[in-house]
Amino acid sequence: xxxxxxxxxxxxxxxxxxxxxxxxxxxxxxxxxxxxxxxxxxxxxxxxxxxxxxxxxxxxxxxxxxxxxxxxxxxxxxxxxxxxxxxxxxxxxxxxxxxxxxxxxxxxxxxxxx
Amino acid sequence: xxxxxxxxxxxxxxxxxxxxxxxxxxxxxxxxxxxxxxxxxxxxxxxxxxxxxxxxxxxxxxxxxxxxxxxxxxxxxxxxxxxxxxxxxxxxxxxxxxxxxxxxxxxxxxxxxxx
Numbered sequence: 001x002x003x004x005x006x007x008x009x010x011x012x013x014x015x016x017x018x019x020x021x022x023x024x025x026x027x028x029x030x031x032x033x034x035x036x037x038x039x040x041x042x043x044x045x046x047x048x049x050x051x052x053x054x055x056x057x058x059x060x061x062x063x064x065x066x067x068x069x070x071x072x073x074x075x076x077x078x079x080x081x082x083x084x085x086x087x088x089x090x091x092x093x094x095x096x097x098x099x100x101x102x103x104x105x106x107x108x109x110x111x112x113x114x
Numbered sequence: 115x116x117x118x119x120x121x122x123x124x125x126x127x128x129x130x131x132x133x134x135x136x137x138x139x140x141x142x143x144x145x146x147x148x149x150x151x152x153x154x155x156x157x158x159x160x161x162x163x164x165x166x167x168x169x170x171x172x173x174x175x176x177x178x179x180x181x182x183x184x185x186x187x188x189x190x191x192x193x194x195x196x197x198x199x200x201x202x203x204x205x206x207x208x209x210x211x212x213x214x215x216x217x218x219x220x221x222x223x224x225x226x227x228x229x
Contacts (some may be wrong), residue, residue: 004157041156042118043219045205090157102148103217105157 003027004106006091011079012112020111021076023091030096032074033103034066037088049074050096081113118139118207120220127195128228135190135223137205147188148206148217149179158204164188176200195227 004025013019025032032064033074034046049068063085065077074091088110127133139145146165150158162173169181186202188205205220211218 006157032115040221042221043206045219054117092157102160103158103165105150107155107157 004091004093004104006106006109008109009107011109012114013078014114015081018077020078021089023074023106025072025093025104027093027104030071031094032068033092034076035075035090035092037090037108044091057099075091083113086111086113116207116218118205118218118220119123120205120223122223123130124163124224124226126228129194129197130194133195133199133225135203135225137190137220138186139207141207147181149173149177149190150204150206152202152204188207195203197227197229200225200227
């Protein structure tokens with residue numbers, strides 16, 4: 001599980017705050033992903049980066065802003081969030097696209113928006 | 115449209131008994147199919163995948179899954195359950211033909227192995 005790390009593990013923020021989630025992969029992968037996991041709902045793919053280029057944005061609100069400075073690091077910048085954005089945010093990486101390759105997940109950041 | 119259904123929210127099985135966690139899928143064309151497991155306060159861990167070839171796929175921790183094209187199913191199985199297998203299990207599918215990289219996940223099945 002140390003292949004993909006995420007910080008912080010827990011985050012509580014107000015609706016007017018700005019914060020960032022960080023993900024780092026140590027697997028030499030080329031593709032990285034952000035997912036949102038809410039109770040009783042399927043995992044929702046938010047963003048995909050392949051070789052640092054964003055290849056997918058699944059209609060995610062602009063209050064979520066991803067950044068991928070290199071193939072090993074992925075950020076999710078948060079601002080003016082809503083309480084319904086409270087969830088577990090998971091980062092994943094894979095060897096490449098198209099994805100017959102399995103994805104490796106980090107432990108997640110538990111976000112609570114108050 | 116692509117989708118995955120896990121019809122059981124909860125599966126209980128006695129330790130030592132065989133276990134099955136069900137998954138059915140819907141895609142246009144041939145699928146890539148995956149099983150992941152999530153332990154409390156952890157991310158998802160890859161268990162196994164079906165891409166092509168033998169319909170019976172073997173994976174980590176003694177798990178296996180059988181791809182059944184006619185029934186569009188990919189059930190996860192293990193011959194003898196362990197208490198440590200208790201976790202949340204997710205099935206996922208991706209259509210080979212699509213240009214997108216979306217993996218469609220089911221809502222998960224919580225497996226409880228009773229000592």
